[in-house]
Amino acid sequence: MKNKWKTLLSLFLMTWVIFSFFLLINFGTQYIGKSYFDSGNFNANLGRFKDGIGRYVLEPFDLEEAKKQITVTQEEIEYHRNYYGSLTDQVANIKAQYQERIEQAADDPELQKMLTEERDRKIEDIKKNFSDDEYVEEKVRKQKEEIIDKYAASQKEEEKVFLDEFNYFAYELRNVETGETFQSGDVNADAVFTESFGRKNGYLVVNSSRTIQPDYYDDTLMNHEIPVTGKVFRFEGKITIPKSMMNNAYFKEDYQAFMLSKMSLYGIWATALLAIAALLTFAKPSLDNLLSHKRGKGLFLQLPVDVRIAVVLISASLAYKFILDMGNLIVYNTYYFQNEYWIRYIFDLAYHFAFLFIFAAVSILGAVWIWESLDNEEKVISEWKNAFLYRLSDGIQDLFLSRSIGVQALFILCVAFFAGFGFAVVFMDLQAIVVYVPLFLFIALPAVIVFLRNAGYLNRIMKQTEEMAEGRLTAEVEVKGKSPLAKHAQNLNELQEGVRKSLTEQAKSERLKTELITNVSHDLRTPLTSIITYTDLLKNPEITEEERNRYIEILDNKSQRLKTLIEDLFEVSKMSSGNVELKKERINLTQLLQQAVGEHKEDFEKANLELRVVLPDEPIYADVDGQKWWRVIDNLIVNALKYSLSGTRVYVTLKKVGSMAEFSVKNIANYELGDNVEELKERFKRADESRHTEGSGLGLAIAQSIVELHHGKLEIGVDGDLFKVVVTVSAV
Template identity: 55%
Template sequence: MKNKRKLLLTLFLITWAVFSVVQFVKQAPNYLVKSYFQSDTFQSTKENFIDQLGNYVLMPFDADKAKETIKVTQGEIEEYRYLYGTLTEQVESIQSQYRGRIMEAEESNDATLKELLVEERDKKIDDIKKNFESDDYVKEKIRKQKEQLIDEYATEQEEGKKAFLNEFSYFSYHFVNVDTGETFDSKTSQKSNLFTENYGEKDPLIVNNSVHLNSYDDNPYSEVQNTIPEFQIDGASGRFEGSISVPKSMLSNSIFGTEYQYFTIAKTTYIIIWLTGILAIVGLFTFARPKMSMFRESSHIKEAFLRLPIDVRIILILVVSFMSFGLIEYIGNSVINHILYFNPINLITFSFEQLVFLFVTFISIAAILFGTIWTWDSIKNEPKIENQLQNAMLYRLADGLKDLFLNRSIGVQSVAVLIIVFLAGIGFVGAMYSGELLIIYILLVFFIGLPASILLLRRIGYLNRIMQQTEDMARGRLTNDIKVKGKSPLAKHAANLNALREGVKKSMSEQAKSERLKTELITNVSHDLRTPLTSIITYTDLLKNPDLTDEQRKQYIDVLDKKSARLKTLIEDLFEVSKMASGNIEITKQKLDLTQLVQQAIGEHEEAFSLSNLELRIMMPDSPLYAYVDGQKMWRVIDNLIVNTLKYSLEGTRVYVTLKQLGSNIEFSVKNVSKYELNENVQELTERFKRADASRHTDGSGLGLAIAQSIVDLHNGRLAVEVDGDLFKVTVTILGIS
């Protein structure tokens, strides 16, 4: 409890110290060392008095002398003459103005009115003609207008002089015209003056009464007002010596006394405020010295405040600070005014209002102190200030704006909509105050606001449709395309989603195919490995029989040898294709003649072809075809393709082996008629353990085409498989060199 009382006392002293410091900063230049006669208020009043004294008293406007100085230039004559157009245009204008009125008089059989109108029209036309006939005629008219304007100005000056003498009656003056010796005296000078200012030989009062005049005269030929050219009256100037003063007797019977009293009371009040502020500051450094621990105690308010983003906290502190300074300034001014214009009836109401304002100021300054200390502690104790900055509202706003303009079209359209909404709000407020603005507002709403609203609603509806169909896609319903409307960013997004949908469908199809091939791979690997392994186990058991003859034993050993070689070949092919698929195999390229390589491969299998009842047809150039390849790996490709024809070609048919140059590429192809029905997807034949012999009666491993495909890929070539009925064709394309 004691700590809370000390905290409240400390906060009160801080509030009053801040209040007094603010009042000192704002009012000290006006009240600390100045008297009333040095204040800006009195100096402004004095300058105004001096200016008007010169114009109304010392060098008054002389209408007769001003008329004598009137000059009419040729330019003014021409401007007056052609002010409303040429002679023809002015006459036509007058006739058109009176034509309708004269016709109305004729229709009403009012001969008198008609005669007056015709006479008035002809008189104006004659006046216009004289304007164009004589410069002197125009000159005299301009002179009369200027004389009239001078008379009006002189009358205004007389009225202004009366107001001046009444307003500044508390000033006394005594001046002598240095040039003429004429004396001007208010005859109210007294020996006891509160203020006196002298104008001597070194700094006389200089007055110049030159004036600029212009006028607005009714156009004698139309109802429109037009400006008469501006002209200057060069008056005399003079130097005056003397003084101005404010008698002490004026303190009680003029507005000056009220201002003087206001200044004195205000100065006394501010001095009291400043002195008590000094006492508050002394108290803060002595008995009420604040401890930072008092401001750092945990509370629900502190936790809630620190949960706000750091920039929101800083903005709140600044807003409350400006509000506090505004309250302090208002309280200071209102206290001075109440003291000056003291009214006992309003004392209770005024005191209550000021107490409320002081309490609000007290709460505001306390909030500023606590908020500043808590924010500083959070920054100082945070291991990474970047965390707070990234959570700042302005940072997130900037990040959002950056994302908004990832698509410039959407960003510009969004900003345009916000501007339209903002201007619509301003326009609505303005339209409530003016009928003309209401009409403009309705037009803008109809031609801009309504189309923009329709466009926005359509875009939002289209966005909702896209979101709904996107949600369907996420749930696996990939049946319908999203309709693409127009060329907007949303339409492009819909097209991208459709492309994504097709990609997902294709991916799902590929995944299903992959799962099927994986299952078949496991099945085929198991079958191809189990078959020779079963034979090895079976014949091994048979060899354990002691009653076997030597010939039987030899036969069994031959079978074991073949099956072991078969199993070895399967395992080696499987390892090789796996290494190729994983990219763990290296190739050594060198310049090689593919013509010679194909000839050697065919030569090794010529005997096998003759025994298999297949007719081999070879088409290749006599000249060498060179390419950068790995000779061993490319030999494996050619050998596998030729061996496949031996295994899977229909007996009694032809096998075509072709090697040729196609542009910069070299093409090697093998074509044969399959003995097995090719009813599967032809592209799957290059998968591992896929064979045209679905019953797997042949000795192939099912890895031949897969190995060939991998080797060709390592050489950046292309292997294509084509099937037309039972006709099977494999084509290998490799980049050649000259």
Template identity: 55%
Template sequence: MKAKSKLLLILFLITWSALAVVTFINHSHNYLFKSYFEAGEFQSTKDAFIEKLEDYVLVPFDADKAKGQLNVSVEEIENYRNYYGSLTEQIENIRYQYIDQITQAEEAKDTELKEVLVAERDTKIADIKKNFESNEYVEEKIRKLKEEAVNKYAAEQKRERQDFINEYSYFGYRFENIDTGEIFESGSQQSSNLYQEEFNSISALSVNNTFHINNFGNNYMNDEIQIDVGTGKFIGTIYITKSMLKNTNFANEYESYKVAQIIFYIVWITGVLAIVGLFTFARPSRDIFKGEYDNLQNIYLRAPIDVQVVLMIVAITVLFAALDSLGYTIRNLFYYSADTLSISFDFLVFLLVSFLSLFVVIMGSIWTWNSANTEEKMKKQVKQAMLYRLADGMRDLFLNRSIGMQAVGIMIVAFLSGVGFVGAGVGGGELVVIYILLLFFIALPATLVFLRRMGYLNRIMKQTEEMAAGRLTTEIKVKGKSVFAKHAANLNDLREGVRNSMTEQAKSERMKTELITNVSHDLRTPLTSIITYTDLLKNPNLTEEERKQYIDVLDKKSARLKTLIEDLFEVSKMASGNIEITKQRLDLTQLLKQSIGEHEEEFAKSNFDLRVLMPEQPLFAYVDGQKMWRVIDNLIVNALKYSLEGTRIYITLKQSGSSAEFTVKNISKYELDENVDELTERFKRADASRHTDGSGLGLAIAQSIADLHNGRLSIDVDGDLFKVTVSVPAEY
């Protein structure tokens, strides 16, 4: 008995210590060594009072002054004038509105009504015409609408000012406008104010009020009207006297704060004493928790370990919530003085809940640890956990949630059908009728749906076997919107994916073969020439002129072979991403001009008509200048090599959205395949016979450089019209 009493004492001391710590953390900044007027809540109230004082008293909204600032813009006049359409449209609309009424008046031979309607129509038409004839006429209308908005806003400000006076009636103030000497005051100060704050020349209130008035639904006007009511610098005092606190909520807050402060001091001091007593006299040890409350321990340990953990998590959450609620209960104890008994009861309840939660946390943690303190015991406990067993049993069933739910639904229907059959047999009468209705309208339809789904599943499995055997020609029929239909659609997508993969694989093999052939051809041609002319140079009987010609051929072919190999290495590095780029802010317009200038002589000698369109202003982008030069140069050289003689070559640079777009268009001298994607493959040329001296790497290099700049290279072919576009992000 003595051990149990000591255990309860230790738990109580821990609870009280925790209460002191939690309340100190949450409330010490407002209550420790502070008066109510230094607390955060009052400071927020004071700041709100001063802000509203500036708006409603010191520099209030002045409707007459606001009307003097109203102006009407040309845009507003045009919006008002054309809001319902053009002049013709508005007149036709008015005539259409009255045509039926006038016709009815004529049929009724009501001449007087007809004259009234015609006059009303003509007045509206005349008003519309005047709207389009005179800006001053429209301006006056809009000005009146704005004045109405100002009047509405002024009435709203008046109501809000009265609310402000009622809400902050416990505040007194006296301020003087430094510039005008005008005095603003309420009430009378006393020699012993509860609170007083001075605003001198250093801490004066500087007010610059601007009011924003909405247009009250007039869509042809600007969204809001901005009114500057003036500025001012004010010195003075705000204060609170005891007499002002009567019959206000603020008085309750003030007294409640003082009472709560005393209680918090008591809690914090006793909390420190509890901590000292806990480690000085009580001296808790692990042994004191052993062997106590054996019956509770046995009941607790019967629960699976995951239930124990959840119980402790809930207890910890409840503990902190209860301790936090205790602090706020203390704070509100006097404020709700009419219900002090109820609040005191709440305090005791929260304290008891905290004690019990702490008991569960400490005792439960020790009991759980003792029962699973080794790896072997822990594994055993985990396997016995409720969630583990549930997950292990339901894992396969709910691999597909829909199937799992349907299976559970069928099981429930079957179970309830059996229970209903027994109930109907025992009860008879009305229960039999109800059972028959449920059987025919729920149980049998559910069974039929289940059997049909199983049949559909068997068909899907059969056709899946066909797909596994490599027969991809038959598509699985998708029926309905069930999970099996979705599975059938997925299998069809898989079949199509396999077919596409096989097609791509065949294309890849073809392209690989073409690549090897093209590389071999392009490398062998200059190499053969080098070998041939090297053998010719070995002839000692060559003349000096012949030897010079052969050396010149060797030099050209060597340079050609070097270029091919360097281009091949470069495009391979770009394709693998193993290349660095150095971006800088560059004017693409200037870069294009320089590139065209490099080939100016070639264009002059050629039989091409060059048309260049570029912006007059610089077009900037963050790019690698050398690499981007390579792109532009490759595309221009491409056009020179492969354009049909006597045709035009169009080169365009422009900004398209957030991108800089460079385009080259020309008429190809060679017939182009429809598969333009292959033109960017390495060693692929429009000249299929490969009689030109190109490497077939120009477009591949250009595309790789565009990709490195987060850009895009696209090719369009329409007959013999060849168009290549490179776009990179531009800088605004």
């Protein structure tokens, strides 16, 4: 038990030394070797006295001189004159103001006459305002004189207050320029404070210039501040505070409090020196025993090193706070000790020192134990790997993969931390609850609500994601707000839609692949079957020469047909792979279209189709491969020739739209087109599903590939039986 009290005494002495050291740093310059008359409070009041004696005694306000300096500018005259509007506006306003009153006084002729005369005088005054500058100038001058008169009266009142407040000062001052002397009190009496002025110490300088600011504002006055120019005077002499006046000085209690604070600080610093001596002598063994306390040290070192450091830093911060609070009590609240509140004052000091002792002890012991646990590099590495923050580092890195989520999570953690810290502060100082409760209600509580709501929303998203993983793609994840979770929900919905579209495209691709194989087989087998059939017929020696020639002609047509199919298929395949060279040059699209239309004009007439061609008046040029662009135009015209209803019109148009050249072909189809017109651009796809018409079914696919190679656009439109193809490419 005896050793325990010794160790507590050692810790108390260390706390007292630390407390005294910080008081020395914070308040030493204010009190060591200083008197009350060096303090900031006294010098502020001394400054007020110097300013007041110059203003009210040495160079008081000269009313007549201020009035002589009044000036009225033409701008001020115009401002006053037009403040209520133009002449007609003001006259009309006065008449309107008096009209009703005059009418109401119809039963009292004398009153009516007085009102009429009053109105006429105001109207006459207004008219004179607009006709006579001197008349207006005199009005403005009088307004300024009234302001100066009121200012002079206020200066007299302020002078009385000043002389009553600073009656403990004595002074004897002489105007260096005029020789006039001002004296009050006995400056030669025994004084507690003296300040001299002169060539050696510097003169007391007084400037009689001032700017008068009225305590009321007349809006008809343009400039309310009235400058009064004065002179700068120098005074020599001295200002004193006689000892006999100390009892009358208002700062008597402040002086006594300063001296008591000074003696208190000197006493604390003296006892701190004794405490240091004790720690170096008889208290040292107890201190060594305390710093190596096995039980407390063992419990403390079980904490991660960063948590230990945090505990020490927080304890040190709180200890420093209590040091400052105690310092302020000793320095600025000592006057409590001089009256009936001295019991409360002593209690406040004891209360603050108790908490200072606790937090200082934790800081001292914790710092020493941490230092011992990190005395070599191996221990530092080992301790850091077991640190709380180090173990969280991987999780923190993953947390900030989404910056928004990371910031929000960090914000929630900070709110939780400061909410707990604030509770601790409220526990120590109940007055802090005034600040803590609003912060808790408007920051901490909403943050918790948002966290719980987002946690529930996350669970809902995870549940619906699980259903998506099981193949149920019917229900979309609900998107709520604009949070990262809402964005994640939106991404899941887009992923679900992408999967749904992928399945649809896959089914479509399988269907088109099947149709492609069927159509290719059909289109290749038809001419091949004919070739085989007519070849077998030619082998018959009994056929006539005429039949032989007819069979040879059919074989030639079918062979050419088969060749065309194979070449078209090869060309589509090559263009789809992008393995095509374009020889671009400046081509006249108008001329190219005229040539293409001219080659098929007779074919349209034979097919009983009326061809309508609309071309621009001026040529349209484009940077294209002429041979391949010819193929585009020819394929589209031939497509219209093959699939147009007999007896209808086919429209071929070329025009310039902005910076683009637009080529279009419109016709009435002789087969029902169906809904999905985009599939017509697929290879071997035709509107004629029965495939009775001639053609490879590659025309639109080839045209589409060529247009895309030129960075153009091919669009198909269907309105009932009306079929329309529009090709656009950049014009030059």
